[in-house]
Amino acid sequence: MADHKIWCGVCEATCGLVATVEDDRVTKIRPDDSHPNSEGFACPKGILYPAILEDPDRLTAPMQRQPVGTFTAVSWDVALDDIGRRLNGVIDATGRESVGVALGNPTGWNYGAFLFAFGMAAALKTKHFFTAGSVDINNYWVVGELLYGHNLVNPIPDFDRATFALIIGANPVVSHGSMATIGNIRHRMNGIVERGGRIVVVDPRRSETAGLYEHVPVRPDSDAWLLAAMLKVILDENLEDRAAIGQQTTGAHTLRALVADVDLDFAAEETGIDRTTIETLARDLAAADAAVVYGRAGASLSRFSTLTKYLLDVLGIVTGNLDRPGGMVFPQPFLDAEKFTKLMKLNGYDRWRTRVDGIPEVLGTSPLATLPREVLTPGKGQLRALVAVSTNMATTSPASGEMERALADLELFVSLDPYLTETSRLADYVLPPTMLLEREGFPLFGQLHYGVPNASWTDAIVTPRGDVRDDWRIFDDICRRIGLVPSPAPGAQLMGRLGIRLPPWVGVDLFMRVSPDGDLFGLRRRGISRKKLLRHDGAIKLHDRPATGVLRKKVHTKDKRVHLEHPVFTSEMARLHATPSADAEHPLRLFTIRELRSQNSWLHNVPKLMSGGRGCRLRIHPDDAAARGIEDGMAIAVASRWGRIEVEARVTDEVMPGSVGLNQHWGHKGGWKVAVAAGGGRYNDLVPNDSATLDVASGNAWLNGIGVEAVPIEVPVPADGAAVPA
Ligand SMILES: Nc1nc2c(c(=O)[nH]1)N[C@H]1C(S)=C(S)[C@@H](COP(=O)(O)OP(=O)(O)OC[C@H]3O[C@@H](n4cnc5c(=O)[nH]c(N)nc54)[C@H](O)[C@@H]3O)O[C@H]1N2
Ligand SMILES: Nc1nc2c(c(=O)[nH]1)N[C@H]1C(S)=C(S)[C@@H](COP(=O)(O)OP(=O)(O)OC[C@H]3O[C@@H](n4cnc5c(=O)[nH]c(N)nc54)[C@H](O)[C@@H]3O)O[C@H]1N2
């Protein structure tokens, strides 16, 4: 029996855990009190993680689709040789550009998979590179590039020293933080209130976070109006911090014109927040000693997510809260991804546009929403083969049905996934990976945004089940068969041509050792290396907190200033003004609810996480329910212009009138039996993917604020989805 200090790679919080291993099995997991960032916090998902390793539905051999649609286990050689042959066939017929790569959320904690998927896309020089970023954070990558000169620049909230926190569309008490890896985040947020400060949560639902602090209900998909109105109040009343603006930015003189046409009364109507509250919020933010303006998924999945993220940052900047204690601070990762992507010339924006819809590329990727049309629209560059890793995009991307049709239409679809999911069940081959705790690695994504910068790299602590392989190795195996080296690095390409292929840690270690916290190959005694981290049990604290007063070092623009002006922001503001918000036939606005014991779509097969009466329920306000004859617990149909699902009603005043909240990613299909048995409806069947409804500047999907109508199930809903209230 032995204990190992590990890190949890289920969500962004990246908590430190202690795992007990007996007879090559993880028998117990508990929080690691000594972890510098998470400080003894952990949630049920991390604690119950070993159930995934032992799951009887987990795939432990490569699966080959049979003509009748069932799957048969085959050897790795049989699978890989056939995949190679078929990929070569597609490449010979229509070129490398007709092969695509897709990656999902869990690659954030699977650095080898991430690097090799990126590497394969780079080596193919394909524009068909899709990431979960386009249903999540592409707006961050665009605003990072335009404001700070690099996609990956993302200031995080310094909750420990803030006196005021404006939180827009985030529920950190449940999500445990996103784009900000603040350990034990609830405790740190409570600290603000304990010090006499305030936290204001803007959310259509009295979420677990909003319930703890001050709650301002907002209509989904209207945050841009709220933030623009607040900016207008601050500028009109001369409440901005002129000194900070003068030191840190260029283009501030354009802000007044940008929000000149914003009418506060109209903004109040659109947001459902009265004008006085908007004005007071703006004044309070400007007057606060040290404030954070933090938004997340709820603010990123609207039709105007680039504009929303821009305005969030601008509000922090003009009130003098960027790069200062208690404000929004620049993180200090031990692996500097900004530098790495710059070296490899990967970062950028709008260097090309997607073939069918003309959406700007972001970090060299195309949006998932456009994938179906890239597959189904003939012509040069049509997508015909796809290798996907850890993505359940048939469920997690907009217009699920269309995504399924497109995936089924591919000449070859290969999915690297531990389960037969809604997505992988459509693949020609499903290739089973090693999972966390069965492979070595470091928390690639978490380390980018640590509140307390720290470093860890852990070894596998148990032998992988069955005949599984590391994802990166599967990519390498596939690439060998089509003559590619899966790397963007010229050095790796050269070595590949000489027959030398390196595992992912070699390059990462090299890069880490020459980074500011690295050991410079022994020259810096306290510096880190992979070897040192592997030898250390647990994480090494690198700094107490990210440094402030570092803006000139952190911003990548030539003049080392934040660029507040860009034509994209102006045109997005014009698009906001021009877009009608109401949909009379579908008057309810649908938004997403994340659950404590889910991680997106993929933990619904763990019986212990699914216990306790969980279900897929539409939260609807008592007034809206009464108007439709809906009672708590009733089966109801929810229809939008684009689709219809059936779920259970939950009548509750936790949602504001006119808005309805639904859990994401239920209604499973495939081979994960517990998940399928849980039933429910699939949110993204209600969601459009056409280019007109996206956040066109970033390609981010429109997932929150969709117009829907809900009726008791007895009432027939017409096939065109236009439901009539009972
Ligand atoms: N337990 C758990 N943790 C998770 C995940 C999970 O599935 N379960 N997923 C992980 C992932 S991938 C991510 S990206 C993060 C997300 O992290 P968060 O963004 O903190 O998490 P959400 O729960 O999506 O919070 C979004 C909030 O926005 C609200 N909202 C919805 N639409 C709108 C809107 O239009 N405007 C405003 N102002 N609010 C709106 C919702 O009611 C919700 O409370 O969580 C991560 N952590
Ligand atoms: N309506 C609506 N839709 C949303 C959102 C929303 O708020 N509302 N949120 C969006 C967000 S923020 C995100 S991040 C996306 C997430 O979208 P996805 O990334 O598609 O979703 P996950 O459920 O995280 O999918 C993970 C898949 O990876 C597999 N997996 C887990 N670990 C490994 C591994 O180590 N190796 C391999 N090869 N596979 C693994 C799982 O079995 C699962 O099938 O969903 C988005 N979709």
Ligand code: SF4
């Ligand atoms: S909060 Fe996230 S990282 Fe922490 S234990 Fe839970 S799932 Fe793991």
Ligand SMILES: [Mo]
């Ligand atoms: Mo996400």
